[in-house]
Amino acid sequence: MGKLPDRRYIFSTGQIRSTYGGLTIAMMRRAKLFAENGNPVDITTIDWWLGYSELSEYWKSNGLMPEGVRIRNIHEDFSSFDSWPLESAIRNAEPSALIIPHGFRMHEHPADDGRKRYWYAPGENKLHAFTEYLRSDGSVYMRTLSNPGASEWGRPYRPVGIYDRDGVFRFGFPSHYHWWVFWAKKLISEDERPPFVIQDIEDEQFFSLWKSAGAASVQFVHLSHTKTNSRYGQLKDRWYSVLRRECPFRAVVIPTHWQAVEWRERFGDETGIFVVPHFNINWPERLPALAEREHRVLIVSRLVPEKRVDEAIRIFARAANECTDAVLHIHGDGPERSKLEALVGEIGISSQVVFHGHSPDGASEFSKARAALFTSKAEGFGLTILEAMANGAVPIAYNVRYGPSGMINSANGYLVNDLDVEEAGKSLVEVLVRDDLATRLSDSAVKSASSFTGENTLAAWREVVEASESWSSSSEWKMF
Incomplete structure (x- = not known):
């Protein structure tokens, strides 16, 4: 390269x-x-x-x-800014807005693990006024105005004060952006x-x-x-x-x-x-034969609403009616897990579904599966689809924007209309019961995935860097 x-x-x-x-x-x-x-x-x-x-x-x-x-x-x-050259710092005075008035009360939330504390005005029961950020030794290294109910990045025009381990003010900035x-x-x-x-x-x-x-x-x-x-x-x-x-x-x-x-x-x-497409790095040393994959179906996903894992469970349930020895393995965790476990029980397929939780190397599980299900609301690319195909698991995906259609076609998997559980279930049954079809699709999926290489991605990034540096300023954009 x-x-x-x-x-x-x-x-x-x-x-x-x-x-x-x-x-x-x-x-x-x-x-x-x-x-x-x-x-x-x-x-x-x-x-x-x-x-x-x-x-x-x-x-x-x-x-x-x-x-x-x-x-x-x-x-x-x-x-740990003590090691920074102080002569390069902005040495302006501490913003007066960051001086905590006498009588304010301090509170710490257990969820912050001792790394933050908050200051409330007397008599105020809801919103805190200041936030302090703490080192592991408990000393304050930063103080800012609070931003209750919003992200740390919201309201960026809040002043910031930075302190050394002795509590001495060293840096002052008029805003987070500065x-x-x-x-x-x-x-x-x-x-x-x-x-x-x-x-x-x-x-x-x-x-x-x-x-x-x-x-x-x-x-x-x-x-x-x-x-x-x-x-x-x-x-x-x-x-x-x-x-x-x-x-x-x-x-x-x-x-x-x-x-x-x-x-x-x-x-x-x-x-x-x-x-610039993403690329795969999980190339198995050996692809297990179809017989070794049995009737194993795989999902590797965060268990969050946008991934719609409940749709994948319903697709599997449709196929499980005809392939009673099929097993769905779900690798991933998230706030939807208990809801999804309840759904599996309601449908009556608990004996055929295994929740593994978060797997640091979930992609390697694809080489054990005959098929993989993808039911997200949308995919910017669909890295797990590429990993499934590289490992020979036949992809069955809803045809949503944008990634699935860039990798999956009739020769290497199934693209079905969004939310069409019946059609997706039929496709899964075909992969599970027809060994000749599953083998052909699996081999084609591996071949398709082989074009998504680091070498191709690096060449594309080289073009980005070289071309973008030829434009001396954003005024040379011609988009409007």
């Missing part, structure tokens, strides 16, 4: 956890791909959770953080190479962050940036308001062809639009 241009590669995202789904996995794989081809990556996050050191060890143990990939978190950096930009500039200054940022974060308030810090950036548009009730498929209306102004990023990168088609229908010219 050829190398990317020699740049300081930074991925910008909101937060990462070990239980997050395909969007996060795809980003981690991309970082691994870049790093293993000579282009180190810093993955930057801005949420207050101080568990990224431990999380880094988790990703390393799973092979997704090789040498050359680091996670940089703004809170972890500032909680704080983020200062941190971004600090990261950029650590390397002489020109920075190139790939933004995976969706909130509009971050779109201009890296441009304000002096870095070129491109925006990766995931499905989470879309919605279902738009005239133009699922592209969020907010993109119109962003792009009609001075665009803060050099290019838009989209993982599927059909999403790009709808983007162009909505926003116009092709300038700055690139399609």
Whole structure:
């Protein structure tokens, strides 16, 4: 594989956890791909959770953080800021709005694990006024105005104060946004190479962050940036308001062809639009024969409403009536689990359904399955579909925007109309009872998946970097 241009590669995202789904996995794989081809990556996050050191060890143990990939978190950096050169700091006075008045009362929520505490005005029973963020030793490293009932990133124009371990004020910022930009500039200054940022974060308030810090950036548009009730498929209306102004990023990168088609229908010219599919890394050393897979059906998914796992259970139930030795294995966890377990009991298929919970290596389970079910409301790409096909599990999916139709066809699986349980159930029965058909589809699925390689993805990213850097400013976009 050829190398990317020699740049300081930074991925910008909101937060990462070990239980997050395909969007996060795809980003981690991309970082691994870049790093293993000579282009180190810093993955930057801005949420207050101080568990990224431990999380880094988790990703390393799973092979997704090789040498050359680091996670940089703004809170972890500032909680240990004593090592930073203070002469580079913004040395303005502490915002008076952050001085806690006498008589305010302090409270800690157990769910915050000793990393936050809140200050309430006397007599106030509902909303707190200040939030303090704590180091592991209990000392305060940050104080800001509270944002009750909203995300940490909401109301970014709240002042921020940073304190050393002795409680002495050291840094002051008039807003969270000023704080983020200062941190971004600090990261950029650590390397002489020109920075190139790939933004995976969706909130509009971050779109201009890296441009304000002096870095070129491109925006990766995931499905989470879309919605279902738009005239133009699922592209969020907010993109119109962003792009009609001075665009803060050099290019838009989209993982599927059909999403790009709808983007162009909505926003116009092709300038700055690139399609870069995700790629598979879970290639089995040996594909088990059909007999070894038995009548095993697989779901690998977060158990959340948008994944509609209840639809997959109903599809399986339809097939189980004709194939009584079939077993559905569900790998994943989430708030819908108890509801789904109850549904299995109501339908009367408890003896044929196994809930495994979250599986760190759920993708490897596909090689044990004859078929895999995909019933999401929508898929930006559908990384698990690709993993299923690479492992020879025949995919049966609802034909929703955008990813399934880019991988599945009549030669390697089944695309059925959205919410058509009866048709999907019939398709599953065919795969379970017809060995010749299942073998043909399985072999074709593996062959189709083989085109989604890291080499092809890296070549596409090289084109993105080289082309986007030829545009000196966002004014050269020709979308309006």
